[in-house]
Structures are given as structure tokens and as C-alpha cells.
Amino acid sequence: MSDEHSSISPQPVAPSPPGPPGRPGKPRLPWRQTVGTLQILGRLAALALIFAFFALAVEEGTFVKPRNLENILRQSAVYATAALGMTMIIIAGGIDLSIGSVIALAVVVSAWVLNLPQGASAGPAGHSQVDYWIHDWPVLLPWLAALAGVGIATLAGLLNGVLCVALRIVPFVVTLGTLLIYRGLAKIIAQERPIYPPEETWLTRLMDPTLTSQSAHRWMLLPPGVWLLLAAAIVAGIMLRYTRLGRHIYAVGSNAETARLCGVPVGRTKMIVYTLGGFFGGLAGLMEFSWIGGNGIPTTAAGYELAIIAAVVIGGGSLSGGEGSVLGSLVGALIITVLSMGGQQMGWPRPVQEMAIGAILIGAVALDYWQRRWRLKD
């Protein structure tokens, strides 16, 4: 192919005016590496600063003890996992306000499956006793529960996508609506009260501390949920950066008209992105299920959407689309977690923690804007 191209020899027609371009001799820095890396480095530096502040400020250095470090990872995992899907949605120029409800839906459905009764049977003492499937299928049922939770979240995401694409309603409105619908659905499934599964399973222990506990899972170093997050993040990152779908997502978000003109299936890409958003929301739901003690609480994860969107935006995602990265969003989720946990341990009132996160959000976006202006002038 390159032979074919180079065969059309460049023939200078008009002398091009002298200018800044390709000064030969001087090594060119690839643009993506300068800007993209700068952004990530800046965010890591901010994270380090915030962390260092709490490390010094929290009394007796408890903030840097292994237990606390592990807690930071455990607590950020739910946000970070959901933020993976949100990153793709935001890069594609959309938004998903329903993610908190999607997480709750996954939590409730998983608990519901673990709580499936086989029907009543007469107990030995004479009074009626409920028999649960989990007792007959202790290995299979947790897997089914996880599958059902992730499955329903994926379906919820797909529905978001279908509504946005087929009905051409703006995603903000669609997902504001489904935020209410999915939450309602979660409450109906749980009959408006928490579901308490009869047995503890590995699903319950997904987010349990490992390194700092005496459990048999010490060898895992990190809770299984955190490993799950890392694996999901690697897959998502590779998908975004190194596949056709990934390039299409950036193109759709940067300029949907151009994407259409270039033959990108814009509607299909958006649907896939929302479906993936639901899928990662489902994974986050499994972690949330464990984090809140292995119960199906239908009101859980309310308001998470704001933290998750904030994580993506702090991580460099642009709400006008076309920009964002998995690594940035992970750092964004960590920044939010470190801030809220540090604030808690400092005894800051909750409103102050929230204000700090808000300030960081605005600061990050403003810095990006000015850095880019400055880079363009160069």
C-alpha cells in the first residue's frame, strides 16, 4: 500500500510560505504524548498533593497505614468501575444520569436471586420453614446472581441507548427519566424493603479486606473486587485506544456529523456505548452489594451519578464529547475518594467535603482549558 502511495511523487507547485511546520532536524514531539501525558501527570500530581496533605494532617499518620490505603482502594472501586462506562459515554458526547439507579438495580436483583425460595416446607419443629435454593446450589447460585445483576444493568444501559438513538431524545432527559424508572423498578423488585439473603457467599465477600485481614484470601493482596476493577479498566482502556470501536467512539463525540460522513455507524456506536455503560454499572453493582454488607438495599447508590460524572470530568473528560481517558477517570475517582475519606478522618463536616470536591472539579476543568490555550499559542 505504501508503495502505491509514494509512487505519486510530491511535486511542489507553489513555494509554501515559511512557517513553523516540520522544522527538519529538530525532533518532533508527538502531540498526543505531550498534551495527553501532561494532563495525566497533572492529575497524578494533584492526587499526590491531596494525599500528602492528608498524610500529614491526619493525626498519628493513620492515613498512610495499610488498612487505610486498602480502604481507599475498596471505597473508590465502585465509583471507578462505573466511571469506566461513563468515560465511554462522555467521550461519545453523551451522559448517563441513571447510573446510580442502575447500580441499585444490579444490587437488588443479585440479592433477589440469592434469596430465591424453593417454596415452603414443613420444618421438624412443626412450624413452616422457608427453604432456599442457595442451600441446594451453594456454588451455582452466586454465579447466577452475579450474572443476573450484571445482565439487568446491561439491559438498562441498552434501553438508555435505544431511547437516545431511536427516539432522538437528548441523553440528559432520557437518563433523567430512567434514573427514576430504574430506581422505582429496584424498589418494586425488593418490595420497598431490603432483601437479606440467607447465606453469605463469595459475592458478599467481593470487597472484603484481604491484605489487612486474617482471612484465607490474604494471598490475593487486594480484594477480588479491586482486581476485577483493574481487569475491567485494562480491557476498557485497550478497547478505547486500540480498536475500531474505540476510534469510532471518539469520532462520534468529537463531531457526529463528520463521523456520519466518514461512514461510522453513529447510532449503533451510541447504543453500544450506553450498553457498555450499563454493563460496567452492573459490575459496580456487584461491588456495591458487597460493600453494603451483602444485602439488597433498594435505596443504595443514590446520588452516585454525580460522583461518577465528577470522576470522569476531573479525569479530563469533556462534556461536549471527544475527550477523556480511562486512566484519567481512575485518577479522578481516586481523587474524590481520598478527599472524602481524608475529610472524614479530619472530622470535616460532610458539606465541607462536598465543597472541596466541587472546587477540585472546577479547578481541573479550568486548568485544562488554560493549558490548552497556552499550548495553542505556542
Add this chain to the structure above:
Amino acid sequence: MSVARLQMQDVHKRFGATWALRGVSLTIQPGEVHALVGENGAGKSTLMKVLSGAVLPDRGEIWLDGQPFTPGSPLHARRAGIAMIYQELSLAPHLTVMENILLGMEPHWGPWILWTKMRRQAAHALAALDIPDIPLDVPVRQLPIAQQQLVEIARALAMDCRVLILDEPTSSLTQQEVPKLFSLIHRLKSAGHAIVYISHFLEEVQEISDRFTVLRDGQTVATGWTGQTSIDQMVAMMVGREVKELYPRRRRTPGEVILEVDQLSGPGKPLGASLQVRRGEVLGIAGLVGAGRTELLRTIFGLAPVRAGKIRIGAWIGPGTPERRWRQGVGYLSEDRKQEGLALGLSLADNITLPRLEGLGPGWFVWPARQAQACQPWIEKMQIRCQSAWQPVGTLSGGTQQKVALARLLHADVDLLLLDEPTRGIDVGSKSQIYQLIDELAAGNPAEGRPPKAVVMVSSTLQELLGVCDRIGVMSRGRLVEVRPASQWSEHELMLAATGPVSASLPASYTQTPLGK
């Protein structure tokens, strides 16, 4: 001679290295309709931007009613009484007629709007136009375009405008609405208003204007009484210039028919267009802005729906999506580089490789390094000035951006290139490179195994069409009226075919008469 309402003397304006205006003079008397004509790019819009305060002239003087006048901002110009009615109306669609007429100058007492007074003033403005049948309390978006235009004219009168500028006012009107607008213009004229009338339709100019001024290449080349000048003479003044040796042309050998369009109609435009394009051939499409040239290309490419007619591309028959067209070996270059043509936030590499990411990695994968590598030959060949293939396209200059948009078609290695205004708004150097490229593509190089390509090119620059194309078709009001070999066209004839009936002796009706068929 009385004091002129508006006088412009030797106005110059430069953008970067190019002079958009280099000596424009214009005199308009009160009670006169003055037509401003010229080819696209002759400087009309820049002149109007100077008048309306959007750009400051570099040199030259302007007097308004004998007073020196240099509008520093659009607000300043409006306060001074310069009212512009653009092709795209600038109304607030959700506000009512009354609110729109008095927008920004609502009668008020402190912070409170005096609604009764406002109603009276608005009704008065409409009555002065003799159009009292427009309801005052209806949101303007519910009115037909023609009435919206009247509302905008009423607004101009309500603010006591001294010079009313109408930019292509009939382009969005139906045939029945045009005479109504003209009788309104006549009434305004008798009321002593000075009106500047900009139009490509020379028959309209003949009918409505008292005097005219011709702009060419940013200069006033003629001014005179409309009644004493024929359409032919006007066209000669608008075009009057020789074709420079800007257009290389090597031997092209037409091959098989690659695109065949039969009686194609889209939504509104085009209307029953038929054409054929062969490999090794460049077909030009001339016509005025809004004649349906862009719509023709978009319908072929699947960006606009087909209402009737057939499209055959190679062995494929029927309508398609852009996705399918790329796979069939068709590429489209949009006329709107910034809105549609390029994703400005993405890099050159992403923009160029987007239609064909296949083969840049195994299976579904795309290696960034391969993307950059695939772009490199085109960056070098087209002399795209950039820091690297990863630089965002939005940071490049206009001409460079256009080359990136073209490089996309080259990367996709399409057989049929649909180019919509490929040289709009770019410098001469980039232009001649693009002409050269089109010629190379059409000629092909069988020895190197590169078959000739087919090119369909829409352009508003007639010389460019005559210089680059083998055959040229003209579109007028949605119809492809005539296709001839380029050697059988002159700029003059192209302009005549595009601006309306063949000869001025035909009745000046606004029918869509197919010519030459």
C-alpha cells in the same frame, strides 16, 4: 446633487496576506434601490461586514448623510441606522412578533416594559409596511419564512433605519411571495428609504433596482443605471478576467461509467437530475449558492434521502448510506469543513483514517502507530504543514485543514471523489496543489497500477471549473439544466445558465424552466 445617503470611497480590507477589498466605492441616494452584484468571493460579504460594523476597514472613507462614519461594532452600526437582513434570518424564534420587532428597544419605564406602548409601536411598524395581517402575539417560528422576513424588515424600520441592506432576500421565498416582497420594496423606496439589494439573480436585479454596482476581486469595476444595462453586459462585468495557467492537465482517457444518476430527486433539491461520470473524467457542477449542487452530491452519497430516481455506482444500484458508499469506493468532501468535514478536536491521523480503519491492525484492532504511518505519505505528498500526525486538526490553518479532509479520500483510496467546493476559503498555493492533485487522480498512472479515478466537483468559481473539468453541468433552482464539454462553455454562458432564463427577453417570471432540454 443632493447629499448621498451612504457613500463609501476606496475601502480596503486585508485578511492575512489576501486583500478581500482593494478599492471599493459605492454611492447610494435616498429613495433608491441599489443592486450589488458580483461572483462569490468578489467581496460583497466583506463589504457588508464593514458596513454593519463586524470588521473594521484598513483604509477608505465612509459617509452617512454627509457625516463621516466608521462603525466600530455591529451595535454602533445599528444605532446609526444601518439595518441588514441576512439570508439566515436573525429572529428569536420563541418570542412573539411584537417582541421581535422591538427587541432591544422595548419601551420601558425603569425595569418595567410598557406593553401597551410596545403593542402600539409594533402595530404601527407593521402598518407602515402595509402588512397589518401579521398577528402580533404569535411566536415568529409559527409564521412562514416570508412573513418572518417581513417581521425582520419591520424591525429595521422600527429602529428608524437609514440604509436597509437585503442579502439574497428571495432565496428562501416561493415564487408567489417574491412579487409581494418587491411591491414592499417599491413602497419603501417611495417613502425615501435607501435600499441595498444583493442578489445573484440578475433578472431580479433588472426588475427591482434603479442603479447597480459590480464588484470583482474586491474592487468596484462598474456602476451604472440598471435600465441602461443588459444582463449580458452585467455578466461580462462580473466575470471579465482571463484564466491563468493555474490548471495543469495531462492526458485523461475516459474509461467505464462509474456513476450513473437517473432522474434523481432528493427532499426539495435536486429535482430530476441525470448524469454519468466515467473513470478518468472530471465533471464540474456549476450554479448559484442554493441551486441544489450540494444537495445533489449529498443525495448521491447517502447523506440525504432519495425521493425518486436511481443511482448506480459501479455494479451497485440503489440508495446507500455513507458507510456503504465508502465501501463501494466513493468519498465525499464536505463544503462545510468546520461543522461537518472535520472533527476539529481529533488529530490528523484520526481524521484521515476514520473511513478506513480496517487493515491498521489485526481484526478489530487499530494500532496508532500504523495510523500515523498510513497518513505520512499523504502529509508529505500534499505538503500538509503540521507538527505531527497527532496534532489536533483544529490547530491547523484553513488551507491545511482542507488538505487533511482531502487526504481522507486518498487514504480510503476511493474510485469516485465527490468534491464540494474543494478550494473554498483557502490560499492560492493550496488551491493549485489541489488542482494538481485532482488532475493526477483523473489521469491515473497505468504504468504504476493506479487506475484513473472519477471526480465530481462542485464549485462557485467558474474559472476553476473551466480549468479543471472535462465536462460541466449547470444547476439552477434544483435542476441540472445542462451538461456540456467544458470546451463548449464560457464563463459568460455558465453565468447566464445559472442565473436564470437564457436571454433577458424572456418574461421575467420566476419559473424553474429547464434549459437546453
